[in-house]
Amino acid sequence: MAFLDNSGDIILDAVLTDTGRRRLARGDGTFKVAKFALGDDEINYRLFNAAHLSGSAYYDLEILQTPVLESFTDPESQMHHRLMSLSRNDILYLPIVELFENSDLGSVRDSTTNAFLVAVDSDTETAVGTTAGVIWGENVSSVSSTTIVTDQGTDTNNSPSRTHALSADLVETQYQIEVDNRFGSIYNRSGRRGRVSFVNEAQMASYYFSVGSNPRYVSNITSTEETDSSIDGPRGTRLQFRIGASLELNGSNTLFTRLGGTSTVGSTNVRHIDTIVRVTGVTTGYSIDIPVRFIKKI
């Protein structure tokens, strides 16, 4: 008589994140676990070896041997990549989120740093504002300002082709943008500030924008022209936004001194702080980290 296989029921000890502890300490009922997600941050799926000579049981041998790191308390450093539920098993292509850099849209990065530059005050805007890749952080609605644009869809080298509609269950309908709240905020092209959903322990502010509810941020990609999107295949939605500088960066050099350095943009000497803005598809879980440099003329 063999033992029963009990591998389907596994006990895991969870670690509260800083956010969880803060909410628990607050005692106002905001500590409420309502849902869960599964993550696979440590996994490198490219270790999957479908050509293994010993057969399919060995295809994922290296993946299964991946050592798993302990959990820790920083909510920003974990669960970057979530597992996804789809009712169909016959999907070969999954949608991704890509930067769409296009000079007509004014969404090209700075070619030197490969980052978007945010000019935090009008002096800096005047000095370097017409350089490609510079977002106007004080006068956000300026027509000269660069806009960050991301496109979503299945990038398949046009096979299936761009003329195919992306399956409805793969279209991203809501995006989360995370930005360091000490440095800046999210704005639309018209210069209107987005509504912050919450700011966590690490000062990361989260914004949520949805199709229909926030048409200035999220829209469907209708064009099938190759040059109209970075997605070379069935297309989903487009997110576009700008970044406004915080008053702290606009009026003070303190954070630049503590967290940044100095560099030049063209011939202008600037202070700078490098950071990341993360865009995540709430439905599909796919995320992209966008490099952003806040600059201030010296």
Add this chain to the structure above:
Amino acid sequence: MATTFKSLGSDDVTTTRTLLHESIPVTGSIVSGTYGGVATALGSEPHIKTYSHGMFQSVYDYPYLSSSANHLFDITLGYTSNSALSGAANTQNSKKLNVYNQMAQVLMGYDETGKVRKFDEDGDVVSGGTKIKECYFLNFSRLITKDEIKKGSFELELSVSGGFAQAGANLGVRELFTDRIKITDFSGSDGYFVNSPAGEYGVLFATGSAGVNVTAAAKYYPVGLLFYQAGVAVLSGSIFNDAADSGILNNAAGSGTCKMRTGTVGVTGFNTTTGSTVSQMADALRNRIYNLQFNNTTELNSTIYFCRANNTEFNYSANPTYLSTSNGPSEIVVKDGDAGTDPASYITSVGLYSPDNELLAVAKVSEPLKKDPSNELTLRVRLDY
């Protein structure tokens, strides 16, 4: 519709309580003898903290001025006003009365007339019986008792040899421990009292553990009380007195009743307290501790979240490496170009989220768990409080 979150229903959450026990061994050499060296007199060791008020003495496991030191317990003593040892001319008489009354009012409470109850030898407060009128108190730190002392696990072994080794050039020489008694709460695991305002308590019993005819009779003597949640041991002074002095020791054993201090004090055993300070009596007890051990208990309250991944759920991943770069950056690697192949993903972590998608807790698995449409998993994620 693709989704990465799954809501937890009321059937997916439950609470449990777990008791965690730790073994706390305190060898006698830590209590006296390890620190200070042979030239250091009792009470001057660097891990012993005394206070100007002289009401108690604190014992650390390391010189207490170091940040590495942990507080183990405090030692004090007292007696009632109707004890034969009480007398206005005695050393620190009022402090010993105050200590007894303070401990009694907290641990034993008050009777129906508002008087402080005395410590009862057998715990049967209603029937009266013998009271503990003179006693040592060992107040254990919460650091080592945690939520409570585990019932039935307490052991304290004391020397009751007659002589006093520390004198002259032998300042740091510890007690010889030839005659010893062992004090346990062996009845505590199945019999304890709940009539104290400070929680549950059991009776401590003493019997001889080394030497010949150490106690007056070969039996278990009730010699004190152990308050489990409060973490206080009350030790009757009778443990150091012989039967002729209302104690438990054999009149003929060794060289007579325990000598508690150096020099000529005139009396021996616990009676030494009449001419001794609390600190001196605490030193005397420490010098006679051979071994002290118990298990503590920590109560863990846990919430368990059953995270159920059904066969059609969580089979895809948003991990960037999940997609290949060979035929456009969107093709799933594990399908190897065949849409008919089942998808698969590998779980390494479980995130618990608030309704507004804030990550509140994270659990990790020890090795990646494969998830595909042919299996279902239930991950029990436990959050301890």
